[in-house]
Amino acid sequence: xxxxxxxxxxxxxxxxxxxxxxxxxxxxxxxxxxxxxxxxxxxxxxxxxxxxxxxxxxxxxxxxxxxxxxxxxxxxxxxxxxxxxxxxxxxxxxxxxxxxxxxxxxxxxxxxxxxxxxxxxxxxxxxxxxxxxxxxxxxxxxxxxxxxxxxxxxxxxxxxxxxxxxxxxxxxxxxxxxxxxxxxxxxxxxxxxxxxxxxxxxxxxxxxxxxxxxxxxxxxxxxxxxxxxxxxxxxxxxxxxxxxxxxxxxxxx
Numbered sequence: 001x002x003x004x005x006x007x008x009x010x011x012x013x014x015x016x017x018x019x020x021x022x023x024x025x026x027x028x029x030x031x032x033x034x035x036x037x038x039x040x041x042x043x044x045x046x047x048x049x050x051x052x053x054x055x056x057x058x059x060x061x062x063x064x065x066x067x068x069x070x071x072x073x074x075x076x077x078x079x080x081x082x083x084x085x086x087x088x089x090x091x092x093x094x095x096x097x098x099x100x101x102x103x104x105x106x107x108x109x110x111x112x113x114x115x116x117x118x119x120x121x122x123x124x125x126x127x128x129x130x131x132x133x134x135x136x137x138x139x140x141x142x143x144x145x146x147x148x149x150x151x152x153x154x155x156x157x158x159x160x161x162x163x164x165x166x167x168x169x170x171x172x173x174x175x176x177x178x179x180x181x182x183x184x185x186x187x188x189x190x191x192x193x194x195x196x197x198x199x200x201x202x203x204x205x206x207x208x209x210x211x212x213x214x215x216x217x218x219x220x221x222x223x224x225x226x227x228x229x230x231x232x233x234x235x236x237x238x239x240x241x242x243x244x245x246x247x248x249x250x251x252x253x
Contacts, residue, residue, distance in 0.1 A: 042068050045100045047134040048093060055130060061086035063243040067217075068094055076238035077217040078231065085243060088127045091187050091217050096132050098185065098215075099160060108158040108182040112210065114166055114203065116193040118143035124189065125163045137161065144168045152177045166194060166202040173209055183210045191220040195227055207234050 039052045039060055060068065063081040070077050071094030081087040095111055104110070115121045121141045128139040140154040142164035148171065155162065155178040162169070162178070172178050186207070188194070194203060216235045220227060231238065 042072065042093070044072075044093060044097050045135075047100065048096055048131060051131045051133050052093075054133075057089075061090075063087050063241070064090045064093075066241045066243065067091070070239050070241070071095070071217060072097060074098070074215045076215065076235045078235070078238045078240040079217070079219045079243070080221060080241065081219065081243040082221060087219055087243075088124055088189075089131065091189075091219070092124070092127050092131055095161070095185050095187075096128070096135065096137060099137055100135060102184075104182075106158075107160070109155070109160065109162055109178060109180055110182055111161040111185045111187075112169075112180065112183050112206070113161070113163040113187040113189060114169065114194070114206065115163065115189045116165065116197055116199065118145060118165060120190065121163045121165055128161055128163070139163060142168050142172065148172070148175075148177075166199040166206060170202045170206055173206065180209050181211065183214060185215045186210060186217070188216075188218040188220075191218050191227055191230075192222045192224065195224060200226055200230070204230070 038058065040049060042060075044052075062085070063079060064086050067077060067079050067087075067090040071091060079087060079090065081090075091113075099110060113121075113124055115124060118141075121143050125139050125141040128137070132139070138154070138159045139161040140151070140159045140163070142151050142155070142162055144165060144167055148168075151168075151172065155172055158179065173180065188203065194200070216238070218231060218235065218238070223231075
């Protein structure tokens with residue numbers, strides 16, 4: 001069962017799962033999202049619809065139905081969903097749609113996705129490439145355990161989408177290998193795992209290097225006080241969508 005609370009997420013005291021009255025940002029409300037019967041109903045770029053059809057996906061999962069419309073509108077988002085529920089496409093499709101709808105003349109990095117592990121970074125990178133196969137949008141994965149030299153060239157050339165683990169991305173930032181001053185979209189995927197792995201300090205440092213005016217999406221299964229504070233400091237009046245589902249059978253992007 002999916003629950004879209006339609007309310008701003010804050011870090012104040014709560015009873016059970018109801019958000020407290022916001023103290024810093026104005027209260028905002030989002031209408032409850034109905035189940036979308038087809039990917040064609042999202043109004044995505046035709047090139048993305050073609051890629052979705054070719055991948056064999058017809059009916060959006062609950063997390064995709066709830067979050068893709070919010071992501072397309074450019075509203076900051078907090079999503080609660082497990083791996084395997086289709087949450088990757090829930091942020092990949094709105095991001096690709098935005099890039100295609102708002103082309104720029106000069107190549108530059110416009111999207112940062114931060115993940116806890118190299119395995120997840122590779123999975124997200126493949127999702128961008130699969131769903132963006134009929135476009136010219138480029139995606140590169142950046143993580144530790146491999147030589148930095150091979151990663152520098154695409155970063156210096158301003159590849160559009162960087163999917164990275166926090167530590168290695170911060171290394172590249174500190175060495176001046178990438179210019180993040182044009183980033184429009186940032187995703188923190190499995191944020192609770194990144195906190196458990198001790199990545200909160202590098203995440204904060206990465207976020208401070210990005211433009212303050214940006215669209216942010218965060219996905220996490222739990223919300224520790226440190227994560228709630230991070231949300232309050234770096235997301236702007238986000239909508240929260242809870243999807244209480246176990247991983248779906250078969251494959252789901």
